[in-house]
Amino acid sequence: MSDPGQGADPEKERRKIKSVQKMKEIMTNYYIEAKGAADTGKKVAWITSGGPVEPLIAMDVIPVYPENHGAMIGASKMGVELCEKAEEMGYPRELCSYARSDIGCSITGGGPIGGLPEPDFLICCNNICGTVMKWYEVASRYYDVPLFILDTPFTHREFPPAAKQYVIDQIYEYIEFLERQCGRKMDYDRMQEVGRLSVEGLRLWQAVLDSGAHKPAPMTAFDAFFHLALIVTLRGTQEAVDYYRQLRDEMQERIEQGIGMVPNEKYRLLWDNLPVWYRTKWLSEKFAAHDACLVGDTYTSAWSGVLPYIDENNFLESMSVAYSQVYINVSLDIMIDTLRRMIDKYDVDGLVMHSNRSCKPYSLGQYDLQRMVMEELKIPTLVLEADMVDERSFSESQIETRIDAFMEILKS
Amino acid sequence: MIEKIKALKGQGKPVIGCFPLYPPLELFHSLGLNPVVLWRLKGEGGQTGESDRHLQNYTCSVARHMTEFLLSEESGAFLDGIFMYNACDTLRNMPEIIEGGLETAGRSVPFFNIHIPMVPPAQTDGDEYLKNEVNRLIEELEACFDRKFDSVAFQNSVAQFKRLRMLYLQAEAAVANGGIGFREFAGVFRKAAGMPVEQQQGILEPLLSQYAENSKNQDKAGIILSGILPPPDAMVEAMESSGLRIVGNDIAALHRSYADMPQPGAEPAAYYRDFYFNHYPCPTLLYSGDRRVQALLERCQQTGAKGVVFIGEKFCEYEYFEFPYLEKKLGGQGVQTLLLELAVDDEDHSAAHGARIEAFAEMLSTS
Numbered sequence A: 001m002s003d004p005g006q007g008a009d010p011e012k013e014r015r016k017i018k019s020v021q022k023m024k025e026i027m028t029n030y031y032i033e034a035k036g037a038a039d040t041g042k043k044v045a046w047i048t049s050g051g052p053v054e055p056l057i058a059m060d061v062i063p064v065y066p067e068n069h070g071a072m073i074g075a076s077k078m079g080v081e082l083c084e085k086a087e088e089m090g091y092p093r094e095l096c097s098y099a100r101s102d103i104g105c106s107i108t109g110g111g112p113i114g115g116l117p118e119p120d121f122l123i124c125c126n127n128i129c130g131t132v133m134k135w136y137e138v139a140s141r142y143y144d145v146p147l148f149i150l151d152t153p154f155t156h157r158e159f160p161p162a163a164k165q166y167v168i169d170q171i172y173e174y175i176e177f178l179e180r181q182c183g184r185k186m187d188y189d190r191m192q193e194v195g196r197l198s199v200e201g202l203r204l205w206q207a208v209l210d211s212g213a214h215k216p217a218p219m220t221a222f223d224a225f226f227h228l229a230l231i232v233t234l235r236g237t238q239e240a241v242d243y244y245r246q247l248r249d250e251m252q253e254r255i256e257q258g259i260g261m262v263p264n265e266k267y268r269l270l271w272d273n274l275p276v277w278y279r280t281k282w283l284s285e286k287f288a289a290h291d292a293c294l295v296g297d298t299y300t301s302a303w304s305g306v307l308p309y310i311d312e313n314n315f316l317e318s319m320s321v322a323y324s325q326v327y328i329n330v331s332l333d334i335m336i337d338t339l340r341r342m343i344d345k346y347d348v349d350g351l352v353m354h355s356n357r358s359c360k361p362y363s364l365g366q367y368d369l370q371r372m373v374m375e376e377l378k379i380p381t382l383v384l385e386a387d388m389v390d391e392r393s394f395s396e397s398q399i400e401t402r403i404d405a406f407m408e409i410l411k412s
Numbered sequence B: 001m002i003e004k005i006k007a008l009k010g011q012g013k014p015v016i017g018c019f020p021l022y023p024p025l026e027l028f029h030s031l032g033l034n035p036v037v038l039w040r041l042k043g044e045g046g047q048t049g050e051s052d053r054h055l056q057n058y059t060c061s062v063a064r065h066m067t068e069f070l071l072s073e074e075s076g077a078f079l080d081g082i083f084m085y086n087a088c089d090t091l092r093n094m095p096e097i098i099e100g101g102l103e104t105a106g107r108s109v110p111f112f113n114i115h116i117p118m119v120p121p122a123q124t125d126g127d128e129y130l131k132n133e134v135n136r137l138i139e140e141l142e143a144c145f146d147r148k149f150d151s152v153a154f155q156n157s158v159a160q161f162k163r164l165r166m167l168y169l170q171a172e173a174a175v176a177n178g179g180i181g182f183r184e185f186a187g188v189f190r191k192a193a194g195m196p197v198e199q200q201q202g203i204l205e206p207l208l209s210q211y212a213e214n215s216k217n218q219d220k221a222g223i224i225l226s227g228i229l230p231p232p233d234a235m236v237e238a239m240e241s242s243g244l245r246i247v248g249n250d251i252a253a254l255h256r257s258y259a260d261m262p263q264p265g266a267e268p269a270a271y272y273r274d275f276y277f278n279h280y281p282c283p284t285l286l287y288s289g290d291r292r293v294q295a296l297l298e299r300c301q302q303t304g305a306k307g308v309v310f311i312g313e314k315f316c317e318y319e320y321f322e323f324p325y326l327e328k329k330l331g332g333q334g335v336q337t338l339l340l341e342l343a344v345d346d347e348d349h350s351a352a353h354g355a356r357i358e359a360f361a362e363m364l365s366t367s
Helices: A010-015 A019-035 A054-058 A066-075 A079-088 A097-108 A131-143 A161-182 A188-213 A221-227 A229-233 A238-256 A277-289 A312-324 A332-346 A366-377 A396-411 B002-010 B025-030 B061-071 B094-104 B127-145 B151-176 B182-192 B197-210 B233-241 B268-277 B286-303 B317-332 B347-366
Strands: A044-047 A062-064 A121-125 A147-150 A267-272 A292-297 A350-356 A381-386 B015-019 B034-037 B081-085 B111-114 B221-227 B244-251 B307-313 B336-342
Touching (some): A019 A221, A019 A229, A054 A188, A079 A097, A121 A131, A131 B286, A147 A161, A161 A312, A188 A229, A188 A312, A188 A332, A221 A277, A267 A332, A350 A396, B002 B034, B025 B127, B151 B197
Parallel strands (some): A044 A121, B307 B336
């Protein structure tokens, strides 16, 4: 942080992403609207981060993401306090820290925004994990609201037509559920428009992420973690499209002006798994001190990674495949293909894997992916043991030592 | 388990290892395969060195031991196929992890899997999809093992497993009235596990013919055990010596596995629709969560149990998410609860729970 007395460091100021302020404004307004929903008569739905939000947008329901909230809790370093509250209630430390911190927040009304607005109903899609189903079951009982479950079969080798039809059928059941909850019919023209905006937003988001392929990278994965929020929460809105167009343009300007996020970028790294939310700044600075830039990541790419499956002219049905094929709902054989493409696209020198105690679907299998990357692609890898929200699982000295050792390998 | 699998191989039928909980055993059996549920593999090799190369230490012991078992030259080499279905997050990548591990070792075993619809049947009609999954499995098994599905054979297999389930329920009834001790019952289960269904019946039948309806220890406080696997004998002993009497169970490997009697029929898809969608509640069958409280209360009423002891399997998220709710709801009905926990290397130290068990027994005796 710059010292006001000394004046801002012009070089640092030049590297700052200007769109950050706009993002903060949008997210603030979004939460104000969500928390004021009772006054405006709008319905609030809690939805899992990988769930199909577009039908909610089309029905003018405010989507609220407990996982996004969990990320905010982690980033504001309030995770331990809230997790401990859930642990006192009997939810042990081994459970997902997004779930624990959110449950703690529901009880206390604490957290960075004083708790989430209460849901009118819940939408749970298990394409990211099965844990969310147990978590949403807890929320459904606590708030005494209906829960809709969207089951997306895991793809081991291929996604067969029967699985596609099964998910399509559920998508229509999902819409019927929304119609019952909202007391009005779905406007399918509006749905199609929301689908179009969703695809446009995803394309722009992918373009933003693709800017990391430039040398030097105009932004890092740590920036992507921050700017991800809109593609999660407001996907399918004009606001998200406008924002990501602005951000993409800013990245383009930075490329044209030769502005890299990491001064003296020498080593380009790829990040795997969710962020360590409470240590993004520390990790960013730690890597930057080694002239290393995390130019891409598998996590923020997951939303736009399904673009090839989406048909804008048949958005509803094609999204059944897209939502079933997200990065962690496919086998290691398919994941390694994604990793290969990203390693190639971003021309990375190493892979950093966050072994995240809270996220088994993302983490179990990382050792095998690590071996594949090292053996097939001859890329050095680093596994960091931590947790996305619970700081008690982060050992600074151990992680620092491991990063230093890894960077020595890269430098040698 | 390895000796049992070797013995099965000696019978000339292909052996298919199944994981976890509730595989379509009748179907495998009807196709002339020997299905073995890969339960309770702790102690088969003791260590988890090979598993640790693939799985983090925050993976449950059940999955770690299963992985170790399948990847070890000694045990995994005797399987002709491996079947898995979607039961929890830990299992999502498991088929590819195992396949990769086997490939590294220069081995290959055919994998089979199906996706059980995880939607509440009242919300979504998953019949057609499940039917497709079951039929796909049949086609893959037929092609791999050069077999042909036969509906009469299937009905016979269904009858065999129904008979086995009934024997287990009769044995449970004997445990409830004191005729058979839980340790003895769990020992019989361990002995029978991994054997062909006919042999399992042959183990249970003598047990049932020998026991006397003598209502032993009826003055002791009755409890239900809940969890994934039967607890180690040392833990059961600690319970019994504290004045508790185990009168029933809600254990995934036991009661949850055999409590239901699906409607017999010649059509596998219909049979497994009934089997999975009306299954005795289990956290891994995600849609059944809301039925668990009622099921546990009924178990308590049937057996006169005053308490439920949950044996938590460390890192089993689905089980742990339900404990606070179950504790609250059961407590509201006057059923006391105790939560104990077992981890990967806790088997030999389970007696350390003694103090908590004693305190729980005292509370029940005075309640």
